Structure formats: structure tokens, C-alpha cells
Amino acid sequence: MVNDKNVLTDEIIKLLNGGTAHATFDDAIAGLPTQHRGQIPNGLPYSIWQLVEHIRIALWDMLEFSKDGNHQSPKWPDGYWVKDEAPENDEAWDKSLNQIKTNLAEMIDLVKTGxxxxxxxxxxxxxxxxxxxxxxxxxxxxxxEIIIIRRLLGTWES
Structure with missing residues (x-):
């Protein structure tokens, strides 16, 4: 007999990891030229860096809210969006990507055990x-949105 909770948990984890019906976060940023991290295509409101940071902040907030009754969410909307169009350096970029991966893994662990x-x-x-x-x-x-920006910048190969 199939355990319904295990099936649901497995499906949520697949969804969190992405890629079953669309590109993953890792796919979207793979091979992105450094100079395109902070470019804002004409007519769009933000850069890939700002989207990456927004993903990081929101995921962190949802994770912390899920586990900590003392967590204070950032003020909406300003606390969820960075003003800088580009990361300060490669270290800032890598730090953001690493936090997304760490928080995603922690959310998955919470789904498995919670x-x-x-x-x-x-x-x-x-x-x-x-x-x-x-x-x-x-x-x-x-x-x-990251993929759309990459298409507009000519840096996405599908």
C-alpha cells in the first residue's frame, strides 16, 4: 500500500527542486556571463541579480517563518528587493547562490520531517x-523571469 504522506512529500520535494516541468534555478543561472548579472533589459524593472536576491530573501523568509515563532519578516515590498542592480563582486554572487541552496535544502528537510x-x-x-x-x-x-532576461540579453541557449 502506498503511503499518501510519502507520495505528497516526494512531490513537494520535486516541486521545490524544480525541473520536472520547467528549468531549475541552477539551469537558469548556469553559464550566465558575469557582465549580465546586473543588466536590465529595456522596459524591464530589474536585473538577474535583483531577481536572485529576491528569490533568496523570500525563500529565507518562508523558511524562517515556517520554523521560528520569533521570526520577523522584512517589510513588504522594499525588504524583499535589493536596490543594487549588480552584485558587488563574485563573492556576493556566490554567497547569495549558496544561501539559496542551503535554505532550499533546509526547507526540504523540514518538509521531510515536519x-x-x-x-x-x-x-x-x-x-x-x-x-x-x-x-x-x-x-x-x-x-x-531570469530566463526571459537571458533571452533578451542573448545569453540563453534552450
Missing amino acids: DLFTQIPHGDGQTLLREALQAADHTAYHVA
């Missing part, structure tokens, strides 16, 4: 299931 259905005590109806699905959906949405 109660998906009980409301988070310090929330207003949220569950771990909702936070994990929101994290996956949010990241996928912005991964698509």
Missing part, C-alpha cells in the same frame, strides 16, 4: 504545506 497539515502556531492559517508550495511556486515564477 507536519505538513497543522497550522503554524504563530501564523494566521498557514501550514508547512502552504509555505513549501509557495516557496516552490515563487521560485519557479522568478526562474522564468
